[in-house]
Amino acid sequence: MRAAIAMAARARGLTSPNPAVGCLIVRNGVTVGTGWTQHGGRPHAEAVALDAAGSRAGGADIYVTLEPCAHDSRRGPACADLLIAAKPARVIAALKDPDPRTAGKGFARLRAAGIEVVEGLCAELAAREHAGFLVRQREGRPRITLKLAVSIDGRAALASGESQWITGPAARTHAHLIRAESDLILVGRGTLEADDPALDVRIAGLQHRSPRPAIISATLGEIPVTAKISARDPLLLRSAQDLFGQPYNDILVEGGAGLAGSLIRDDLVDRLLIYRAPILIGDRAPGIGDIGLADLSAAHGRWALRTTRRLGADTLEIYARI
Amino acid sequence: MRAAIAMAARARGLTSPNPAVGCLIVRNGVTVGTGWTQHGGRPHAEAVALDAAGSRAGGADIYVTLEPCAHDSRRGPACADLLIAAKPARVIAALKDPDPRTAGKGFARLRAAGIEVVEGLCAELAAREHAGFLVRQREGRPRITLKLAVSIDGRAALASGESQWITGPAARTHAHLIRAESDLILVGRGTLEADDPALDVRIAGLQHRSPRPAIISATLGEIPVTAKISARDPLLLRSAQDLFGQPYNDILVEGGAGLAGSLIRDDLVDRLLIYRAPILIGDRAPGIGDIGLADLSAAHGRWALRTTRRLGADTLEIYARI
Numbered sequence: 001m002r003a004a005i006a007m008a009a010r011a012r013g014l015t016s017p018n019p020a021v022g023c024l025i026v027r028n029g030v031t032v033g034t035g036w037t038q039h040g041g042r043p044h045a046e047a048v049a050l051d052a053a054g055s056r057a058g059g060a061d062i063y064v065t066l067e068p069c070a071h072d073s074r075r076g077p078a079c080a081d082l083l084i085a086a087k088p089a090r091v092i093a094a095l096k097d098p099d100p101r102t103a104g105k106g107f108a109r110l111r112a113a114g115i116e117v118v119e120g121l122c123a124e125l126a127a128r129e130h131a132g133f134l135v136r137q138r139e140g141r142p143r144i145t146l147k148l149a150v151s152i153d154g155r156a157a158l159a160s161g162e163s164q165w166i167t168g169p170a171a172r173t174h175a176h177l178i179r180a181e182s183d184l185i186l187v188g189r190g191t192l193e194a195d196d197p198a199l200d201v202r203i204a205g206l207q208h209r210s211p212r213p214a215i216i217s218a219t220l221g222e223i224p225v226t227a228k229i230s231a232r233d234p235l236l237l238r239s240a241q242d243l244f245g246q247p248y249n250d251i252l253v254e255g256g257a258g259l260a261g262s263l264i265r266d267d268l269v270d271r272l273l274i275y276r277a278p279i280l281i282g283d284r285a286p287g288i289g290d291i292g293l294a295d296l297s298a299a300h301g302r303w304a305l306r307t308t309r310r311l312g313a314d315t316l317e318i319y320a321r322i
Numbered sequence: 323m324r325a326a327i328a329m330a331a332r333a334r335g336l337t338s339p340n341p342a343v344g345c346l347i348v349r350n351g352v353t354v355g356t357g358w359t360q361h362g363g364r365p366h367a368e369a370v371a372l373d374a375a376g377s378r379a380g381g382a383d384i385y386v387t388l389e390p391c392a393h394d395s396r397r398g399p400a401c402a403d404l405l406i407a408a409k410p411a412r413v414i415a416a417l418k419d420p421d422p423r424t425a426g427k428g429f430a431r432l433r434a435a436g437i438e439v440v441e442g443l444c445a446e447l448a449a450r451e452h453a454g455f456l457v458r459q460r461e462g463r464p465r466i467t468l469k470l471a472v473s474i475d476g477r478a479a480l481a482s483g484e485s486q487w488i489t490g491p492a493a494r495t496h497a498h499l500i501r502a503e504s505d506l507i508l509v510g511r512g513t514l515e516a517d518d519p520a521l522d523v524r525i526a527g528l529q530h531r532s533p534r535p536a537i538i539s540a541t542l543g544e545i546p547v548t549a550k551i552s553a554r555d556p557l558l559l560r561s562a563q564d565l566f567g568q569p570y571n572d573i574l575v576e577g578g579a580g581l582a583g584s585l586i587r588d589d590l591v592d593r594l595l596i597y598r599a600p601i602l603i604g605d606r607a608p609g610i611g612d613i614g615l616a617d618l619s620a621a622h623g624r625w626a627l628r629t630t631r632r633l634g635a636d637t638l639e640i641y642a643r644i
Contacts, residue, residue: 150475150476151476151621152476152594152596152625152639152641153470153472153476153610154472154473154474154475154476154477155476165619165622257605261604261605264602264604265604272474274474277622278625278626278627278641279621279622279624279625280586280610280613280615280621280624280625281613281615281621282583282586282587282610282611282612282613282614282615283579283583283610283611283612283613288475288602288604288605289604289605290604290605291602291603291604291605292604293602293603293604297487299473299601299602299603300487300599300601302601302602303474303600303601303602304600304635305600305632305635305637308630308637310627313626313627315627315630315639317474317637319474319600
């Protein structure tokens with residue numbers, strides 16, 4: 001199952017609104033087929049893996065990170081039906097699909113066809129891999145990751161606005177990798193106007209995985225044609241409420257401080273990526289603007305540090321909303 | 323030598339202006355004497371260990387974290403002479419003593435008496451243990467450690483001033499342990515007036531190790547007799563320049579943001595202890611005030627993250643001035 005989850009990870013950022021699923025088919029201890037959700041969401045992971053395994057799927061164990069879908073689509077048959085036709089001995093799934101079109105119907109259909117179903121293997125790890133899809137099913141909006149590059153004292157820039165080089169090359173490359181795994185990259189109007197950011201992936205070999213850019217602005221009529229992102233079909237949102245219903249699993253928010261503050265104030269941030277440089281800046285340019293906090297007791301119990309890692313001289317801290 | 327350094331650590335905060343030294347005497351693979359600098363700086367570690375070993379020091383290996391002193395004092399003879407009288411086979415020292423009264427003379431006297439001297443064993447570890455003493459010898463002032471309890475975004479309090487409970491019990495206890503290892507604990511006048519802090523050690527069994535309190539204030543005439551620290555002989559300093567020449571090795575600075583900013587602006591901070599709670603506070607009450615930074619290039623290359631550790635839900639980050 002860990003291998004199937006690793007395959008799912010290959011499709012991060014490429015499958016929205018579908019989940020990026022991984023599948024592994026094992027017969028007599030030998031892997032006979034692997035697959036992951038393809039670009040744009042189809043074919044599904046199971047279809048790719050079954051295609052690779054061919055007749056060797058008969059009597060095999062099929063590992064899949066999410067419950068096989070039970071609904072036909074104009075883009076292909078339901079995975080549950082494909083699996084039944086392949087006659088495996090067992091289907092082992094990490095998670096039940098919360099999508100109401102499946103939600104247990106996939107497992108039921110397999111069992112009705114006499115196939116043994118095992119649920120819940122590596123469920124926690126798979127839930128982390130599918131976090132964007134699961135948040136969208138539960139909340140009706142994408143998972144929102146806020147990225148900040150800040151100093152020891154939490155500053156993102158000098159009063160002058162100078163902010164390009166807070167973190168070093170290792171941290172900046174890692175941040176571009178996170179961009180490549182996201183479905184949408186969002187900035188506020190102020191950042192667009194002040195910095196005209198490219199919001200693309202500048203890692204050799206991953207340039208084609210730049211996510212669609214998006215802007216939140218209550219007042220901006222349209223993206224200026226001169227903006228660097230203008231050729232990449234930027235999405236224009238009037239407010240954070242417009243994030244609800246969007247067909248994306250993972251949104252990366254890159255600034256500025258005002259947008260960060262308002263998203264936190266509205267409790268719309270699921271994950272914080274803090275790239276922290278070993279520098280002090282002092283009493284200027286906070287990384288996060290006003291979040292309307294009335295007392296400290298309201299600040300506690302909302303975030304948990306999940307992991308830290310060193311990136312050159314800098315540190316990445318990942319916090320999850322609890 | 324690692325054991326001798328661990329013994330030195332027992333005397334942290336108790337020996338100023340003397341260094342807190344550790345000593346271990348080993349004969350035929352058996353430890354026959356141990357010692358560390360005693361309260362107030364005398365007797366020295368070597369004298370204590372030699373006293374414990376008695377005649378068994380003859381022909382033994384003597385490990386000591388710092389070069390034995392070569393100067394007599396009205397409080398006792400020079401350690402180099404005590405060691406010569408004990409007739410050990412070897413003296414192994416981690417560091418040379420930069421104090422000009424010794425500075426190689428201790429080693430020279432031992433060698434002249436026919437005792438083999440080995441220098442530099444575990445020198446880096448010993449230099450970290452003796453950092454306060456070494457900074458004072460080099461800079462003419464104590465090592466200055468700035469402690470901050472801050473949020474993810476580097477805030478120390480709400481605009482209201484509410485700041486008592488940023489970090490949790492494990493972090494607060496650790497901070498009290500650091501107090502117990504310090505020679506002096508310093509706050510600014512604003513913190514004294516706003517919070518009337520006790521600045522003591524509230525760990526069972528270590529209450530007697532509360533460091534001497536100190537206040538920096540350009541204008542305050544004297545400490546109000548009603549202040550909690552007034553009975554503990556508080557030291558009054560007019561400015562940070564008054565730290566030069568003070569007979570303390572390790573000073574812990576606990577606030578507030580204005581004092582922190584001015585010490586950093588004057589490049590007088592050697593070590594940062596950042597207790598970081600997993601909370602966001604937003605655009606209020608910075609942990610560090612203005613540090614007069616003109617451009618970001620001036621912020622880089624000054625600090626290195628030495629270590630991080632989890633303390634309950636919080637994290638301790640230790641940065642050293644580089």
